[in-house]
Amino acid sequence: MQISLLYGLNALAAALFLMTAFLFLASRQTAGSLSLFVRQALLLSASALLQAYALHSLDLLLVAVITVAAKVFLIPWMLRRSLGGTFQSRREVELAVSVPTSLVIAIGASLVAYFVSQPIASQMPSFVAVNLPVGLAGLLISVYALAVRREALPQFLSLLMLDNAAFFAGVAIASTSALWEIIAALEGIIVTIIVALLTRTISERIGTTQVGQLAGLREEGSR
Amino acid sequence: MASSLLVNLLQVLTVVLLAPLYKGTLAWLEETIQGKIAPSPLQPYYDLRKLFRKSQVVSTEASWIFRFAPYISFVVPIVVTLLIPVLTSFPLFFAFAGDMVGAGFILGLGGFFTALAAVDSANPYGAVGASRTRMVSLLVEPIFIIVFFTVSFVANSTIPYVVQQQWVQSSAAFFAPSHVLLAAAFVMIVLAENGRLPVDNPGGHFELAMIDESKNLEYSGPALALVKWAGQMKLMVLSLVFLNVLVTPLGLAASPTAPALATAIVLVSFKLLIFAVLIAAIETSLAKLRLFRISEFLGMTFVTAVVAMVAAIFHM
Numbered sequence: 323m324q325i326s327l328l329y330g331l332n333a334l335a336a337a338l339f340l341m342t343a344f345l346f347l348a349s350r351q352t353a354g355s356l357s358l359f360v361r362q363a364l365l366l367s368a369s370a371l372l373q374a375y376a377l378h379s380l381d382l383l384l385v386a387v388i389t390v391a392a393k394v395f396l397i398p399w400m401l402r403r404s405l406g407g408t409f410q411s412r413r414e415v416e417l418a419v420s421v422p423t424s425l426v427i428a429i430g431a432s433l434v435a436y437f438v439s440q441p442i443a444s445q446m447p448s449f450v451a452v453n454l455p456v457g458l459a460g461l462l463i464s465v466y467a468l469a470v471r472r473e474a475l476p477q478f479l480s481l482l483m484l485d486n487a488a489f490f491a492g493v494a495i496a497s498t499s500a501l502w503e504i505i506a507a508l509e510g511i512i513v514t515i516i517v518a519l520l521t522r523t524i525s526e527r528i529g530t531t532q533v534g535q536l537a538g539l540r541e542e543g544s545r
Numbered sequence: 546m547a548s549s550l551l552v553n554l555l556q557v558l559t560v561v562l563l564a565p566l567y568k569g570t571l572a573w574l575e576e577t578i579q580g581k582i583a584p585s586p587l588q589p590y591y592d593l594r595k596l597f598r599k600s601q602v603v604s605t606e607a608s609w610i611f612r613f614a615p616y617i618s619f620v621v622p623i624v625v626t627l628l629i630p631v632l633t634s635f636p637l638f639f640a641f642a643g644d645m646v647g648a649g650f651i652l653g654l655g656g657f658f659t660a661l662a663a664v665d666s667a668n669p670y671g672a673v674g675a676s677r678t679r680m681v682s683l684l685v686e687p688i689f690i691i692v693f694f695t696v697s698f699v700a701n702s703t704i705p706y707v708v709q710q711q712w713v714q715s716s717a718a719f720f721a722p723s724h725v726l727l728a729a730a731f732v733m734i735v736l737a738e739n740g741r742l743p744v745d746n747p748g749g750h751f752e753l754a755m756i757d758e759s760k761n762l763e764y765s766g767p768a769l770a771l772v773k774w775a776g777q778m779k780l781m782v783l784s785l786v787f788l789n790v791l792v793t794p795l796g797l798a799a800s801p802t803a804p805a806l807a808t809a810i811v812l813v814s815f816k817l818l819i820f821a822v823l824i825a826a827i828e829t830s831l832a833k834l835r836l837f838r839i840s841e842f843l844g845m846t847f848v849t850a851v852v853a854m855v856a857a858i859f860h861m
Contacts, residue, residue, distance in 0.1 A: 330720030337725035340852060348845050425844040432852045436859045443859075452722065455859065459852075 328376045329448045332369050336456040339365045339490060340432070343460045346483055347428050347467050348421050353409045355479045356398055362486050363393035370493045373449055385493055397482065397514050404518040405475060405525075416472040424470060428463050435459035450494045457491025460484075474521045478514075485510055548801045550638040556631040557623055559810060560785070564622075564777040565589035567784070567817055572747075574825040589777060593770045601766035606667035614662030615764065615771035621655030622778035629705045629782065630789045632809040634797040636706040644703040645696065645786075649689050652738075652779065656682055659760050659772070666763035670752045674759025677836065681744060681756065684843040685737050688730060691850040695727050696791075698857045705786065709794035721860060726853035728792050732823075733846040735787060737839075739780045742828040744839055754833075781817070788816045 342362040349355050367386040374382035402409065417424070435458035443451040464484035471477045569586040576583035603611065625648045627639040643651070660679055663671035697703050700711040712719055737744045740757025752759055761772045789797065796812030798805035834842055 324716075327716050330716040333717070333722050334720040334725055337720075337722035337729075337856075340722065341726065341729060341849060344845060344848050344852075348841055421841045422844040425841075425848045429848050429851045432848075433855055436855050440859050448717075451860070455856075456722065 325376060328372050329452075332372045332449060333452045335365045335369045335372070336452045336490075339369070339486075340456050340459060343463045343483065343487065344425065344428055346480075347424050347463055350414050350417070350421070352415055352473075352475055352479075355415070355476055356401065356409065359479050359482055359486070360394050360398055362483060363389055366486050366490050366493075367394075369453065369490060373493060376449070382493060385489070389489070392511060393482070393486070396511060400511075400514055401475075401518060404522060409475075415476045418470045418472055424466070427466055431462035431466060432459040435462055453494035454491050457487050457489075457494070460487030460490060463487075474517070474524065478517045478521070481513075482510065546638070552633060552801050552806065553627055553637045553639055555806065556633075556637070557626050559631055559813075560626045560778055560781055561623065561774075563814065563817075564781040565593060565774065567781045567821065568777040570818065571780075571821045571824060574821055575828055578825055578829050589773070593774060596765075596770035596773070597767050599766040601768055604666050604668070604763060607662075607665050607763075610658070611662045611665045611763070612768075614658045614665075615768040615775070617658045618655045618775040619771045619778075621651055622775060622782045624651050625782050626778075629786055630709055630794070630797060631785055632798055632806055632813060633801070634706075634709065634794060634799055635801075636704075640706045641704060645693050645705055645708070645790075646690075646703055648705075648786075649693070652782075653682070653686075655775070655779075663760040663763070668763045670755070670759045670762050673753075674755055674757070674762070677756045678740075678760060681737055681839060681843070684840060684847075685734055688734055688843065688847050688850045691847065691854055692727060692731060692734070695723060695850065695854040695857050698854065699723065705790045709790045712792070713794060721856070723853045723857035723860065726849050726856065728787070730846050730850040730853060731787050731791055732827075733842070733849070735780075735783045736824070736827065737843060737846070738783060739776070741824065743831040743834045743842060746833045749833075756836075784817060784820050785813070788820055789813070 339362060342358050342365065346355055346358045346362075349358060367389040370382050370386035370389065373379065374386060419427075432455075436455045439455040439458050443454045446454070461484060464480050464487055468477055468480040468484065471480055566586060566589070569584075569589040572588070573583045573586045627637075628643045628648050630637075656678065660675040663675035663678075665671075693703055696708050700708045702708060712724055718724065736742070739747075741747055745756040745758075746754070747757070749755060749758065752762065755762075757776075761769060764772050793816060796809065796816065798809035
């Protein structure tokens with residue numbers, strides 16, 4: 323396969339990756355957010371696969387495989403299994419900031435990402451030049467999404483999106499070491515278990531996972 | 546000179562005559578995908594023929610604007626057709642008479658007059674529909690402008706015939722993030738501007754929920770035929786801008802000869818068919834948004850377009 327075609331397909335994956343980040347910011351449904359996360363993880367592994375093929379890197383191949391296994395299959399399965407009801411019962415996620423305002427802020431975030439990474443990216447080969455600004459933009463957007471979501475599960479999904487974005491830039495920069503990727507992927511699973519258990523406990527105790535409204539304890543009679 | 550003018554007229558004829566078929570095929574595809582018994586793709590032609598034979602009723606409240614608006618909205622897509630590449634990859638007689646911004650202005654003129662006419666008819670639903678259409682157009686306008694900015698950053702021009710060659714020079718240019726995002730934003734604009742799902746339901750017959758359709762409620766007979774035909778041409782013109790200028794300027798005639806042009810008509814129809822399948826798939830998988838959620842959909846489109854522009858600037 324031609325190297326320019328690989329560059330092209332990677333850029334396509336990057337563009338779609340950025341779009342899923344925006345869609346995530348604009349989505350109000352928990353189930354939709356989860357499926358966006360899965361798609362974004364698929365795009366991340368596509369980018370890693372393309373780079374593995376182009377650079378003949380076994381490490382990146384491993385990264386792609388682990389990403390698919392953990393983020394496309396394992397984490398969604400675990401979340402659905404432990405919190406299945408929450409996906410269906412809460413159709414509309416509560417947001418601290420309205421969606422149009424968030425989208426304007428997302429424009430600012432992507433502009434900053436492109437501006438900041440320009441001096442580095444312009445010196446680098448094409449994979450980095452594409453992945454670095456997109457990953458950085460995804461990172462900023464996920465941090466913002468984390469701040470404005472007022473419910474535990476969407477917040478956790480933003481955290482996972484943040485993970486995706488960091489890896490999206492990461493696979494392009496550090497294409498020769500896979501160890502930290504493996505650890506990070508395992509860490510993601512562990513975090514999932516912890517958060518799922520925590521959310522379940524909160525849900526059982528208080529009857530909701532709207533953490534934005536957890537002003538007082540139940541014993542004090544606030545609910 | 547003369548041949549280029551003739552080809553330009555052929556382009557107009559292609560759009561005028563094939564637009565109902567395009568809309569009909571789109572409706573047929575959608576209904577078939579949704580498992581309904583679909584009307585024939587030729588149904589729009591039958592509708593137009595029926596409407597042209599009927600007599601026209603005009604409200605006593607209506608002024609000259611109401612009578613003139615159908616003609617204006619019918620002429621507007623034709624004028625735009627003169628400016629864009631429909632069948633050829635070389636510039637034609639009117640190619641440099643106006644650029645994409647000019648084409649946007651001309652389409653805006655048509656929208657302005659149909660909105661005025663809807664208010665003019667004194668039908669309350671007309672005014673509601675007109676104000677909603679204006680709301681959607683108001684939100685679409687900046688996205689159009691950002692798309693044109695992106696195009697001019699990449700191609701150093703906004704003349705459609707110059708722009709069309711830019712994206713297919715290399716696979717890197719074709720798959721560049723700016724191009725992918727731009728194409729995605731333009732698809733969403735095409736949906737919003739033509740009253741398709743998720744912004745408006747083209748099959749809906751409930752006046753209170755209508756956006757695009759309710760402008761035409763007071764029209765009847767030949768005037769309604771013209772308005773409908775204009776809507777079909779607008780959909781086709783925007784699809785052609787998407788296909789021939791922004792994404793796949795392939796299969797176009799390179800010389801003004803009859804065989805080349807005939808092949809181009811077939812290939813362009815084929816591209817339109819594929820685009821119709823894409824629109825049908827999008828429309829089947831999405832539900833209509835509530836009116837105040839439309840701003841979120843178009844905000845999403847705006848962000849996509851802006852990031853396309855940012856990526857175009859920084860990747861140069």
